[in-house]
Amino acid sequence: METFSDNIIFVDTEFSDLNPYKGEILSIGLVKLSGEELYLELEYGGEVSDWVKENITPTLTQPKVTREEAKKRIRDFVGGGKPYMVSYVNQYDTIYLYKLFAGEEHPFFWLPIDFASMLFAAGRDPESYSIEDKNNFFKEIGIDASKYHIHNALDDAKLLREVYLKTASK
Numbered sequence: 001m002e003t004f005s006d007n008i009i010f011v012d013t014e015f016s017d018l019n020p021y022k023g024e025i026l027s028i029g030l031v032k033l034s035g036e037e038l039y040l041e042l043e044y045g046g047e048v049s050d051w052v053k054e055n056i057t058p059t060l061t062q063p064k065v066t067r068e069e070a071k072k073r074i075r076d077f078v079g080g081g082k083p084y085m086v087s088y089v090n091q092y093d094t095i096y097l098y099k100l101f102a103g104e105e106h107p108f109f110w111l112p113i114d115f116a117s118m119l120f121a122a123g124r125d126p127e128s129y130s131i132e133d134k135n136n137f138f139k140e141i142g143i144d145a146s147k148y149h150i151h152n153a154l155d156d157a158k159l160l161r162e163v164y165l166k167t168a169s170k
């Protein structure tokens with residue numbers, strides 16, 4: 001597939017709940033096309049869903065940063081060029097990132113890009129991206145997804161970059 005712009009950053013987040021009224025961002029991974037990366041785990045003292053308690057909380061082992069510090073580090077990393085944020089199934093990443101920057105200028109271009117929609121437009125099942133999906137196309141495009149820790153925000157963003165590089169070109 002041919003993409004519109006190279007001004008993109010791959011983003012993945014983990015968050016406390018699938019209910020967008022309750023959920024908050026817990027961690028974020030950002031990876032540029034160049035491979036330059038940023039990973040942050042955020043301070044959070046609120047409730048988490050049972051699934052998150054079991055699957056995400058134990059994996060958040062890095063020193064935590066405040067929300068203010070996270071915003072500063074994300075802004076510094078993203079820069080002033082208003083890149084598109086590209087995520088796989090982007091609604092939660094988008095919502096929780098927008099909640100983090102609520103009331104302030106958003107560091108990314110206002111229109112977030114969903115890689116699942118790109119797959120759909122390219123004639124692929126948008127669910128076939130998942131490592132857990134038996135019909136996933138990673139082997140077909142020569143990607144060993146087993147080296148990535150699923151649900152680690154940085155690994156999820158790095159995997160997305162690798163898949164994007166193999167499937168999308170400008």
Ligand SMILES: [Mg+2]
Binds near residue numbers: 014150156
């Ligand atoms: Mg993830």
